[in-house]
Amino acid sequence: MFGSSEIPDCDYQNQPSLVRPWSPTPRHSLYLSNLDDQKFLRFSIKYVYLYRKSVNVENLKCSLSRVLVDYYPLAGRLRISAEDEGKFEVDCNGEGALFAEAFMDFTAEEFLEASRRPNRSWRKLLYRVEARNLLDIPPLLIQVTNLNGGGMILCTAINHSLCDGIGTSQFLQAWAHLTTKSSDPLPISPFHDRHMLRPRNPPDITFTHPEYNTTTTTTTTGTGIQSQWLEEVLQSQSQSLVPISLTFSPSQILHLKRLCVPSLKCTSFEVLASHTWRSWIQSLSPPPSLKIKLLFSVNVRKRLKPELPRGYYGNGFVLGCAETTVKELVGTNYPNIHHGVKLVQEAKAVLTEEYIRSMIDYLEERRVKPDLSMSFVISQWAKLGLEDLDFGEGKPIHMGPLASEIYCIFLPLVGDLDGVRVLVSVPESVAEKFEYYMKDFTHREEEEEEIRENGRDEIQTFLHCN
Structure with a gap:
């Protein structure tokens, strides 16, 4: 398969x-x-x-x-x-x-x-x-x-x-x-x-920056469970990684958004990031007390004062960091994804100018790498115009990465600006489970009917809510 x-x-x-x-x-x-x-x-x-x-x-x-x-x-x-x-x-x-x-x-x-x-x-x-x-x-x-x-x-x-x-x-x-x-x-x-x-002189670190700090468990008793699970994960990752490519149409993304209605409005990225993060966790089955992170790229060109100039092509992004326990993220009310979406929104909201300046100063003093020990990383390639590259003989019929073993990538769909292709590599032993959890939300007709009774908005309102 x-x-x-x-x-x-x-x-x-x-x-x-x-x-x-x-x-x-x-x-x-x-x-x-x-x-x-x-x-x-x-x-x-x-x-x-x-x-x-x-x-x-x-x-x-x-x-x-x-x-x-x-x-x-x-x-x-x-x-x-x-x-x-x-x-x-x-x-x-x-x-x-x-x-x-x-x-x-x-x-x-x-x-x-x-x-x-x-x-x-x-x-x-x-x-x-x-x-x-x-x-x-x-x-x-x-x-x-x-x-x-x-x-x-x-x-x-x-x-x-x-x-x-x-x-x-x-x-x-x-x-x-x-x-x-x-x-x-x-x-x-x-x-x-x-x-x-440039960093400030002298550097002034005003936040803790969990995107770079190592994750710990919530309890001392959880440490042994965490170590055992990490050992099992490392063994599973010694298998060959399997690339999974899943396409989400505008109607499927809308369906995910409706799971957050009427109490929460969200963007396509926020809901799809939460859903993919949850599916990844469910397929790996970590202990409930384990703290896990979602790291994702956030463009900060307009979050700084003054804004970075138009045409700035250097790295103008930082990592947003959502963090919670497995139990809080997955819970028992699948496919209720409110918690994950709220965490993504809060991680974006914290990225003020002061936070970004503090991060730059933090990197000046510590030269650290992001904490990837128990993190799921998403790189956003959709809505960057990458799929429209035309050298005179037409637009591409496929666009994507050369390799995808490290991060989850949200890719644009050629010919469908509101669709997204999710590409991620997982250990072969959990590949089928991951695909199941990613697709399962579309098969729950009773829950879908309940959502319909709560009311629905127009598709384009949801898909263009940014």
């Missing part, structure tokens, strides 16, 4: 080349903020796009060279900061992005079918750079894989220390814009400077 076939190997007729900026660019060191330079962000965000029609590779290289004039830090190289050996900075030296071209004996339709359940063989869609460490890898890697029948797969890898999801979308849209309208100015000019997110 959970197996998936590997895709064929890529055929490289030529060695990858470096695409440099079209014209001279500024040469300097780019400061990375503490939100950029978190240790858990020292990796590349890897996107996969599938198109029915291929785009001329030379045109893509030419427009990439042009857009790198504006986004010149992506043509530079990461290095250790001269002021602080624990931090990275960008050497804006114009060395260029690595661009690879390949062919695969596969059709677009075959890949579209395979995309229902990604696997590790997808890694071959991105040229593997032999490097000693992350600093030796260009911040921007691109591979165009031409397919049988004229289709094309575009795979991009952008170092997360330079861009967040909004920033990568902004860059990719700029590249696509110059591919189709080479003489037009960019709709959004990039803003490079990161000093608005």
